[in-house]
Structures are given as structure tokens and as C-alpha cells.
Amino acid sequence: MTKLSVNINKIATLRNSRGGNTPNVVQFAKDVQEFGAQGVTIHPRPDERHIRYQDAYDLKSVVYTEYNIEGNPIPEFIDMVLKIKPTQVTLVPDAEDAITSNAGWDTLKHKGFLTEIIQEFKQNDIRTSVFLDPTLKQVEGSKAIGADRIELYTEAFAHQFSLGNKNAMIPYTECAERALQLDLGLNAGHDLSLENIQFFKENSPGLLEVSIGHALISESLYLGIDNVINMYLNKLK
Template structure:
């Protein structure tokens, strides 16, 4: 079964909008696990507009499933993750002012840089994943920098799903097959929801994990968090 990692950034956004500690991000992570999530994802940004660096330290103390930290590998980010030592670090090339991640790595252009970062994280015993577009050249480049996994950036799939899902999924099928041929683990994330998740899972061979936050938290407003997580898990069975 493909694992579900719940991204709790939006819960932190809600907390920060009012100040104080409501909703409690740490408790939310514990509840997600209690309701069946097999991982917790956070994406701390330099301005700490949602997940704060202190949240990451606090979550490390309570997360009992897989802890995945996403982010651009700035010196501050690398210092944080080497202190916390999560199970997985997902490297994302987002600008500091980006609203959300909007592109994968150019693994050819940044080969030397990514190789050094990944080697550094491996020395700390941390599994790495690289956020990439479904482009075979970028998958090949990811293997060359010796990452453990790739995370396919699924926005274009989600955008095209309702108009022509066969066309939308096609480049992801090729990318997934190549990743597995090259010995890479396979994750996916961005704009996945209850409508498009099952089709993605059914068509990507060897999909290890999906990371879902925005849509899942939005669904939870109407369906409740426990029910929502169960519905996402059902799509992955």
C-alpha cells in the first residue's frame, strides 16, 4: 500500500493567523497518526509563515510514524534537519517568497550542488528525496546525484485530470517506470485530492508515498479530520 503522509502546514497557517496555539500543531500531528496517517510532512520556510522551526523540533519529539521535512536546502534549513534528523528530507527548489512549491529541480544544472547536499545528509543518516517534474532527463539526473527517492511534482496531472486523465498521467507513468529502473524510490505530491488520487496510484508502478496537505485540510473542514484521513487511505488501497 502506498503510504499517506499528511502535510500539516495549513494547520500551522490557521494557528498563526490568530496567534496563540490554536489549533495545536503538535496535537494535530498526533491525531493524524492516530487516525491512520503513516507519516507527517512539514515544509518550514525562512519567514516561518506557517510551520516554525520550533514546531519542527517539537514534532520530532512526538511523531511516531515517518517524519518528512521539505524545503530548499539553505544553510539554515540544513542546520535544522541535521539537528532534528527526520526519516526523510525532501529537497524543493522554492524561492523564499513562493506561496507554494511550483517547480521541480533541474537535476542536470544543479548536479554538483545536489550531489554535495545529498552526501551531507546521508552522512547524518537521513534519506533524501528530490522534488522533480515528470521529465525523464530530470529522473536520470536525480539518479546521478545519488538521491534515495524522487517526488514527482503532480500539479500538471491534477490540472489536466478532469479534461483528459489519460493524457495527464502519461508523463508520470514514464517517469515512474524510469525511476524504478534506476533504483529510485518514488513519492508524489502537489494538488492531489480525493478525486484524482486513486487514478494516480493505480497507474504509477511502485508508488511508495504521497504527501497531501492543502486538499486534505480543506476536506477536513467538511468531513472531519478522522473521516478525511480514512477516505484518503481508502483511495490508496
């Protein structure tokens, strides 16, 4: 079964919009795990507009499933990850002013930079994943830099699937198959939803984990977080 990691950034966004500590990010992380999520994902950014760096530290003691911290490996981010030592770090090439992740790494262009960072994380027993567009050369480049896993950026698939174009899945399937050949673990995330997750799972051989936040939280406004998590789990079986 593919694991479901719930990205809780939107909960922090809601908290920050009002000040105070409601909704409580730490309590929410506890709850989603009790409801069946097999992981918690956060993506702190330098301006702390949703998840704050302090949240990352506060969550360390309560995430007993898989703790995944995503972000651009600027010095402050690297230092935080090395102190917390989450289950997994996912490297994302976000610009500081990006609203959300919008591109994967060029693992060929940034080979030296990424190799050095990945070696440091792996020496500290932190599983390392790199965020990629679905192209075979980037999958192969991820193997060359020593990554443990890749996370396929699924926005293009999700958009095309919503238009009825199921052929948009083809490059993702090809990358999944290549990752298996290279013994790279496979994760995926961005705009995956109850509408498209089962099709994506069924056509992604070896898919280990999906990280879902925006759609899952939005769906939960109507259906309830406990119910939605279990709906995802059923589709991922």
C-alpha cells in the first residue's frame, strides 16, 4: 500500500491569518495520525508565512509515523533539518517568493550542489528525496547525486486529468518504471486529490508515498478530516 503523508501547511496558514494558536498545528498533526495518516509533511519557507521553523521543532516529539520536511536547502533549512533529524527531507528548488512549489530540480545542472547536501543528510541517517519534473534524465540524475528517493511533481498530471486527458500519466509511469530499475524510491505530490489519486496510484509502479495537503484540507471542509483521510487510504490500497 502506498503511504499517505498529510501536508499540514494549510492548517498553519489558517492559524497565522488570525494570530494565536487556533487551529493548533501540533494537535492537528496528532489527530491526522490517529485518523490513519502514515506520515506528516511540512514545508517551511523563509518568510514563515505558514509553517514556522519553531513548528518544525515542536512537531518532532509528536510525529510517530513518518516525518517529512520539505524545502529549499538554504543554510537555515539545512541547519534545522540536521537538528531535528526527520524521517525524510525532500529538497525543493523553491524561489523565496513562490506561492507554492512550481518546478522540480535540474539534477544535472546542480549535481555538485545537491550531491554535497545529500551526503550530509545521509551521514546523519536522514532519508533524502528530490522534487522532480517527470523526465527520465532527471530521474537518472537523481541516482547520480545519491538520492534515496524522488518525488514527482504532479501538477501537470492533475491539470490534464481534470480535462479528461489520461495520457498525461504516461511520462509519470515511465519515470516510475525507471526509478524501479535504478532502485530509487518513488514519492509523488502536488494537486493530487480524491478525484485523481487512484488513477495515479494504479499507473505508478512502486509508488511508496504521496504527500497531499491543499486538496485534502479543502475536501475536508465538506467531508471531515477523519473521513477524507480514510477515503484516501481506501483509494491507495
